[in-house]
Amino acid sequence: MTTSATMPQAASFGGRLKRFMADRPLIPLVILLVILVMILQILRPGIVNERWIANTAKFAIPLAILAGCQTMTMLTGGIDLSVGTVATMSAFIMATQIVNQDPAVAFVLAMLPAVLIGLVNGVGVGVFRVHPLIMTLGTSLIGTGFLQVYQRTVIASGARIPDFLNWLGTGLTYGFPNALFLFVPVAVLIVFTLNRTGFGRLLYAVGDNERAARLSGVRYWQVITALYVISSLLAGITGLLYIGLIKAPSLSLAEPLVLPSVAAAVIGGTSIFGGRGGYMGTIIGALILTVLTTLLTILHMPEGGRRILFGFIVLFVTAAYLRIIEDR
Amino acid sequence: MITNPLLDAMGVAKNYGAVAALRNASLSVLPGEVHALMGANGAGKSTLVKILTGAIRSDAGHVLIRGEARDVRSPAAARRAGLLPVYQEPALIPDLDVLSNLRLTGTPVEPFRAWVRELGIPNLDIRETARHIPLAVLRVLDLARALAVEPDVLLLDEMTAALPANLAEKVLEVVRRQGDSGRSVIFISHRFVEISALCDRATVLRDGVTVGVVDIEPGVEEKIVEMMLGARIEKTSVAAARMANETPAAKDSHPRLAVRNLQLGTKLHDVSFDLANGEVAGVVALEGQGQDELFAALAGSIRPAGGTIAVDGAPIKFSHPSDAIRAGIAYVPGDRTEALAMQRSVRENIALPFSAAPRKWGPIRVRRERMVVSSAIARLQIDTRAQGEVQRLSGGNQQKVTIARWIAADARTILCFDPTRGIDVGTKQEIYKLLRELAGLGKSVLFYTSELEEVQRVCDRVIVIFGGRVVDTFPVELADEPALMRAAYGLPRGAREDVGILADIRPASDTETAP
Amino acid sequence: MTRFLRNQGWVAGLLALLIFLFVVTRLIQPGYGSGDFGSLVRAVLPYAFAVAAQTVVVIAGGIDLSVAAMMALTSVTAASMMNGASEEYAFFVVPFVLAMGLVLGALNGLLIVVTRVPDIVVTLATLFVLQGAALLVLDAPGGAAAEWLKATVVGTMPIPGLPDWTDAWVPKALVLLVVCLFVVWLPLRRSRLGLSIYAIGSNELAAFRSGVPVARTRIFAYALSGLFAALGGLSLTISTGIGAPIPGPYLLASVAAVVLGGVALGGGKGGLLGPIIAVFVLRLVRTDLTLLAIDPNVTTIIEGAIMVAVVMFGAFITIRGRPAGATP
Amino acid sequence: SAAGKYTIGISNTVQGNGWREEMICAMKAQALASGEVAKLNIAHRNTDAAGQLEDIRNLISAKVDAIVVNPADPAGIKSGLEEATKAGIVVVAVDQAVTEPSAYIISNNQEQYAYLGAKWLFQQMGGKGEVLYMRGAAGASADSDRDKGFKQALAEFPDVKVAQEVFTGWQQDQAKQQILSFLATGTPINGIWTSGIDNVIVDALVEQQAPMVPVVGADNAGFVGQLNTVKDLVGAAVTNPGSIGGAGVTLALQILDGKKPAQQTVLVEPQLWENATDEGKAKVKTAADPSLSPEWPVSISIPDWTTYTKDQIVACKGPGE
Numbered sequence A: 001m002t003t004s005a006t007m008p009q010a011a012s013f014g015g016r017l018k019r020f021m022a023d024r025p026l027i028p029l030v031i032l033l034v035i036l037v038m039i040l041q042i043l044r045p046g047i048v049n050e051r052w053i054a055n056t057a058k059f060a061i062p063l064a065i066l067a068g069c070q071t072m073t074m075l076t077g078g079i080d081l082s083v084g085t086v087a088t089m090s091a092f093i094m095a096t097q098i099v100n101q102d103p104a105v106a107f108v109l110a111m112l113p114a115v116l117i118g119l120v121n122g123v124g125v126g127v128f129r130v131h132p133l134i135m136t137l138g139t140s141l142i143g144t145g146f147l148q149v150y151q152r153t154v155i156a157s158g159a160r161i162p163d164f165l166n167w168l169g170t171g172l173t174y175g176f177p178n179a180l181f182l183f184v185p186v187a188v189l190i191v192f193t194l195n196r197t198g199f200g201r202l203l204y205a206v207g208d209n210e211r212a213a214r215l216s217g218v219r220y221w222q223v224i225t226a227l228y229v230i231s232s233l234l235a236g237i238t239g240l241l242y243i244g245l246i247k248a249p250s251l252s253l254a255e256p257l258v259l260p261s262v263a264a265a266v267i268g269g270t271s272i273f274g275g276r277g278g279y280m281g282t283i284i285g286a287l288i289l290t291v292l293t294t295l296l297t298i299l300h301m302p303e304g305g306r307r308i309l310f311g312f313i314v315l316f317v318t319a320a321y322l323r324i325i326e327d328r
Numbered sequence B: 001m002i003t004n005p006l007l008d009a010m011g012v013a014k015n016y017g018a019v020a021a022l023r024n025a026s027l028s029v030l031p032g033e034v035h036a037l038m039g040a041n042g043a044g045k046s047t048l049v050k051i052l053t054g055a056i057r058s059d060a061g062h063v064l065i066r067g068e069a070r071d072v073r074s075p076a077a078a079r080r081a082g083l084l085p086v087y088q089e090p091a092l093i094p095d096l097d098v099l100s101n102l103r104l105t106g107t108p109v110e111p112f113r114a115w116v117r118e119l120g121i122p123n124l125d126i127r128e129t130a131r132h133i134p135l136a137v138l139r140v141l142d143l144a145r146a147l148a149v150e151p152d153v154l155l156l157d158e159m160t161a162a163l164p165a166n167l168a169e170k171v172l173e174v175v176r177r178q179g180d181s182g183r184s185v186i187f188i189s190h191r192f193v194e195i196s197a198l199c200d201r202a203t204v205l206r207d208g209v210t211v212g213v214v215d216i217e218p219g220v221e222e223k224i225v226e227m228m229l230g231a232r233i234e235k236t237s238v239a240a241a242r243m244a245n246e247t248p249a250a251k252d253s254h255p256r257l258a259v260r261n262l263q264l265g266t267k268l269h270d271v272s273f274d275l276a277n278g279e280v281a282g283v284v285a286l287e288g289q290g291q292d293e294l295f296a297a298l299a300g301s302i303r304p305a306g307g308t309i310a311v312d313g314a315p316i317k318f319s320h321p322s323d324a325i326r327a328g329i330a331y332v333p334g335d336r337t338e339a340l341a342m343q344r345s346v347r348e349n350i351a352l353p354f355s356a357a358p359r360k361w362g363p364i365r366v367r368r369e370r371m372v373v374s375s376a377i378a379r380l381q382i383d384t385r386a387q388g389e390v391q392r393l394s395g396g397n398q399q400k401v402t403i404a405r406w407i408a409a410d411a412r413t414i415l416c417f418d419p420t421r422g423i424d425v426g427t428k429q430e431i432y433k434l435l436r437e438l439a440g441l442g443k444s445v446l447f448y449t450s451e452l453e454e455v456q457r458v459c460d461r462v463i464v465i466f467g468g469r470v471v472d473t474f475p476v477e478l479a480d481e482p483a484l485m486r487a488a489y490g491l492p493r494g495a496r497e498d499v500g501i502l503a504d505i506r507p508a509s510d511t512e513t514a515p
Numbered sequence C: 001m002t003r004f005l006r007n008q009g010w011v012a013g014l015l016a017l018l019i020f021l022f023v024v025t026r027l028i029q030p031g032y033g034s035g036d037f038g039s040l041v042r043a044v045l046p047y048a049f050a051v052a053a054q055t056v057v058v059i060a061g062g063i064d065l066s067v068a069a070m071m072a073l074t075s076v077t078a079a080s081m082m083n084g085a086s087e088e089y090a091f092f093v094v095p096f097v098l099a100m101g102l103v104l105g106a107l108n109g110l111l112i113v114v115t116r117v118p119d120i121v122v123t124l125a126t127l128f129v130l131q132g133a134a135l136l137v138l139d140a141p142g143g144a145a146a147e148w149l150k151a152t153v154v155g156t157m158p159i160p161g162l163p164d165w166t167d168a169w170v171p172k173a174l175v176l177l178v179v180c181l182f183v184v185w186l187p188l189r190r191s192r193l194g195l196s197i198y199a200i201g202s203n204e205l206a207a208f209r210s211g212v213p214v215a216r217t218r219i220f221a222y223a224l225s226g227l228f229a230a231l232g233g234l235s236l237t238i239s240t241g242i243g244a245p246i247p248g249p250y251l252l253a254s255v256a257a258v259v260l261g262g263v264a265l266g267g268g269k270g271g272l273l274g275p276i277i278a279v280f281v282l283r284l285v286r287t288d289l290t291l292l293a294i295d296p297n298v299t300t301i302i303e304g305a306i307m308v309a310v311v312m313f314g315a316f317i318t319i320r321g322r323p324a325g326a327t328p
Numbered sequence D: 001s002a003a004g005k006y007t008i009g010i011s012n013t014v015q016g017n018g019w020r021e022e023m024i025c026a027m028k029a030q031a032l033a034s035g036e037v038a039k040l041n042i043a044h045r046n047t048d049a050a051g052q053l054e055d056i057r058n059l060i061s062a063k064v065d066a067i068v069v070n071p072a073d074p075a076g077i078k079s080g081l082e083e084a085t086k087a088g089i090v091v092v093a094v095d096q097a098v099t100e101p102s103a104y105i106i107s108n109n110q111e112q113y114a115y116l117g118a119k120w121l122f123q124q125m126g127g128k129g130e131v132l133y134m135r136g137a138a139g140a141s142a143d144s145d146r147d148k149g150f151k152q153a154l155a156e157f158p159d160v161k162v163a164q165e166v167f168t169g170w171q172q173d174q175a176k177q178q179i180l181s182f183l184a185t186g187t188p189i190n191g192i193w194t195s196g197i198d199n200v201i202v203d204a205l206v207e208q209q210a211p212m213v214p215v216v217g218a219d220n221a222g223f224v225g226q227l228n229t230v231k232d233l234v235g236a237a238v239t240n241p242g243s244i245g246g247a248g249v250t251l252a253l254q255i256l257d258g259k260k261p262a263q264q265t266v267l268v269e270p271q272l273w274e275n276a277t278d279e280g281k282a283k284v285k286t287a288a289d290p291s292l293s294p295e296w297p298v299s300i301s302i303p304d305w306t307t308y309t310k311d312q313i314v315a316c317k318g319p320g321e
């Protein structure tokens, strides 16, 4: 406060650039992604080719959809840790039921537990006010238990991956992964819902100030129940996509995606305390994590060193991003 | 005699991105002086206080304390320098009890207790968690906590805005005595009565610039208003507006809102009254007489234990605010943090009720919404330079957003709980006018205010609540300030005696409302 | 009294639940005695330290995803230092490892303060870093623990002044737990520093404006968390006699017990006693399920359901218990 | 059917993985088939050595007659096993060894498992070239045992180089992403050794139309099926029977009946089934079992040690269920 009193000057170029970025937080995030890709290309010249991009997209898409579930639930101050279990259940049920059932029937059976778990989550969080973390952790334990019991009844019948899911999960059309046929509409829908619909607006409002939303006539339980059902449905669909990609139904298929899905949403700028964030950032967050995994896979170093590096890069990326968009 | 200023700030500037909160503010406070800091909503008063007390850093400017340049980097440093603020938002830690809050700040307990008693709260439970203490009391505790450490300069940001008349009076008394005992006070308020009763000089801010320093003397108000509002002055006589608008409302057979024998725990007993179409009814009460609960019950926020509420003659049960809203009843709470999603934009906050019902969850009709919202914004003169997030608006502008919401939603009945809390004179006039206009359009307004003079300006009728009962109802013509004060303290008015019985009599409000 | 119930009711309820579970256990297995209680306390030990570590940061308004990794790192460090070393060397190892936890915890806090990245991302990053470091210390389970250290959790401890029959019911592990946790926690909680931790969790802005050194307090909270996690790591080494670089299931368990223990995620509320009792409850449930020889897949379901049910019940009574006319 | 006299406790610390599920089912089926077991008391969850100690102590509290344990770590549960023996409980460790001397051990030889497969692979590669080394979970004791076997084979073939070493964490999805990333780098390789996450690797090679190289995996139903059906795939499955669990129950019952084995430790030696020779092809054909879940090892029984039928293990029911 010892500087002399000056009227604010026209901002310098650097200042203007910063403002520009701060107003469009996606741009710096994309820049960070590009930097990571460039590092990859430098470490392994030639790796960044059409095929690699398609593969990266294939793995980023399921992660991005699950991260979409997290984004939406996090906007309300919640979190959905049951997405991994829900996705695994749908995938496992699909792969085992398709053996003896009509595909449509198998699909319905596969989505049924998703809806059910979503409903239970929603009622628990929305009506009984159980903390979302506990609620979804609890239902995911319960779901896992049921899945294991179920698994015993179908060991003898084996499993099969339906061709359609195979096509969706691993196929390419003109070099583009077919998964995009699913992902683009889903992403557009999520972005539209968050920005341009009443429901999306309520998600933000409820997460920001539940009492204010209540005074405006919003019934919390309605919003929350709908939200968790949608989240579960998306997770179920992700499970189907993922089984088409991995082609090996196991009881822990999608579990490894849960923590990264939370991380992708947070890196993309969504606050876990609610009220703040968006889906475009999340998508790039998912891409960043996927590229990072590749980067570490091809590095020649002991596993311990890899993990240390991974941790530091995640921290660095997020810190750099915040520095850029910060307007203080 | 020339005394050196105790606190001297010059050329202070602060930018929030593109918004210049302060551009060139200065302030000089003498020892023993009560110094008013005035300005319209968003002029930068709170920002200046925050800078002086180290809560935020300025972009430019010097601050001298007792003639020495001091770099106050944090509220803790400000404390050490003898500067103690009471900010516009309560600073007690919500989850700690009062005692722990004192211990946290190293405040001596006994002086604190003494101040609390002096400020008009005789039986404070010091073990109560701050979260469970009403806002008005919290503000007083905040003040007592500051007083207890005997600061050299006390900075009070709209200290009285959220206080009912009785508490506000005590605060003014105490502040006056601070000045007399040689300590300085920087006093922010939008109420001229308080300024003229209390202050020695006033510094006026407009758009982040200090536009003048005046001595407080009779008749200076006009000058201050002129300095504050600049080109924005617009004098309207509310009374005139009232006359002009008063087309005799068609008297329906049913009142808009009929409350009968409302019962709520220990807070409300047998409350009955009517609210007619086209009427503004004022509620007058001291702190904690049950007015909060009455409004919350009418808004569907809490469920009454007994009694009926009828809207347009049809009895209605409210189990959720959305029921009340469906019946056309909107509630503007006094505490804006209760009403606003602080991280969302002004537009979203105003448009929030539009999406509440599940059948409105679909795509938003953006153009229509923008139109409705901007007309509400214009109507309340909301300063929307920082509209991206409501939390960046100044206190008064936030308050306006809470009202604008229901103007946009076109609610038929508005329950306003102290809506002019912390709103500048210019806008206050606007709000009075607005409420009268609404009444003219046949809408009804229930209006609680902590500033008694507002009652005369806006209301048709006064409902007095004391100890959870309606103790009196009378037309505004009889409501001069002394009468209101007496009524608020539960004293029977003139010849209209018996408090208990009065509560049950339905006064012929129709005749009384007619001016 | 009502205030006591409001503040401590949850803990009292948990305690009642725990006693009820002990009665149930005796009914299932009439022979359940002091020795079995000792086993229970030994099982509780690492969880209790993990949950203590989590509780401190949660009260401070943060969350620590790195507790389990911190436990793994301190555990392998202790185990590899003691491997082949003399018994006396352990007198040096213990304070060294505790100091390491303290410093690494403080580093977590420092990174959060300096980078201004949300807690959840920073500790997610340090989760990987610490895990990587643990793998560099020991790439497979191994190491050793001094015999006298192992003896600190085996057997019982006669407490002077108490009747003899109680001796068998005071396992050394319990004494260790009480001493380590409450000797640190109780004086702290009443102190200005302790209040500051609650303050920054309850309302950071108000705390700052009340003159609380927010950054320093946050760093301290994380340092304390690191210390507790190091105690947890040590307790792992002591009970197993080895160090394992892969963290056990302590992260989710710690978060679950924190919430079960009545500490609000988001900060400012609760204490250490509730979460510790919650840990006992969860461990005893596991014991009962084993004693009952319930199908292991069903135990997963039951554990999830109990977790959800307890929190749901708590939420239910708080909603019901709110007097009709009371406003906040 | 619960006519038996013994109660057997089981402790396992990995849940949701096909191999371990088969192990548990084998234990149940064997307990049922033996007719000697009245009740099984199974502690089966994801946890670490400390958690397993808790389970073991709970089983001691439950007063079981024998405990069959797949140890989370050889040394980490020593104190619990010692307490069990002191309480008169027979302790049998399956799959991996333990350091507690009073415990009986019946295990798959993990070092030999890796050595056998790696040696075959390096021979297929002609004793030279680059190998992709896809390990299990970093820090797990089974993984470090296998690493010893792999390194031993590697030492015998000085011209074979490790092109890349990655940890799949025994996760299908992680392994698939890793192999695809690796393939995208275009680094030429001559063989792939996997620690049992095998079928996704073959899938990836097929999907990416990458040149087929010899692949070593485990005897999982999915991979064995691929050895039969995938064009140009040369590979070998090394047996690592999950049915070792059933053998553990048999051993525990023998000891309870007073028929102690001569040695504390019994090793089940792995076998290698390859499809490079006609003879091998025939063997792989008979071993294949498409009706099983692809994550289950096809060697669902161990001669001399298990007596249940395929239907019994697939039904996965223990005594009294």
Ligand SMILES: Nc1ncnc2c1ncn2[C@@H]1O[C@H](COP(=O)(O)OP(=O)(O)OP(=O)(O)O)[C@@H](O)[C@H]1O
Residues within 6 Å of the ligand: B016, B019, B020, B021, B022, B039, B040, B041, B042, B043, B044, B045, B046, B047, B048, B088, B383, B385, B386, B391, B392, B393, B394, B395, B396, B397, B422, B424
């Ligand atoms: N964090 C912020 N980000 C952006 N703009 C801000 C922020 N805080 C304050 N402002 C802007 O600075 C200006 C001054 O605000 P300030 O709160 O000081 O006003 P005030 O004079 O106290 O008004 P009131 O009487 O309404 O309380 C306002 O235009 C406000 O929108």
Ligand SMILES: Nc1ncnc2c1ncn2[C@@H]1O[C@H](COP(=O)(O)OP(=O)(O)OP(=O)(O)O)[C@@H](O)[C@H]1O
Residues within 6 Å of the ligand: B326, B351, B354, B364, B365, B368, B369, B370, B372, B373, B408, B409, B410
């Ligand atoms: N999406 C919107 N954007 C802008 N203004 C809106 C929107 N929805 C409602 N409004 C305004 O709110 C008021 C009432 O809205 P509307 O006529 O849609 O209510 P309604 O369908 O009759 O609902 P209800 O039956 O619940 O009263 C109108 O003044 C309208 O302009």
Ligand SMILES: [Mg+2]
Residues within 6 Å of the ligand: B045, B046, B047, B088, B157, B394, B395, B396
């Ligand atoms: Mg202000």
Ligand SMILES: [Mg+2]
Residues within 6 Å of the ligand: B041, B158, B394, B395, B396, B397, B421, B422, B423
């Ligand atoms: Mg104001």
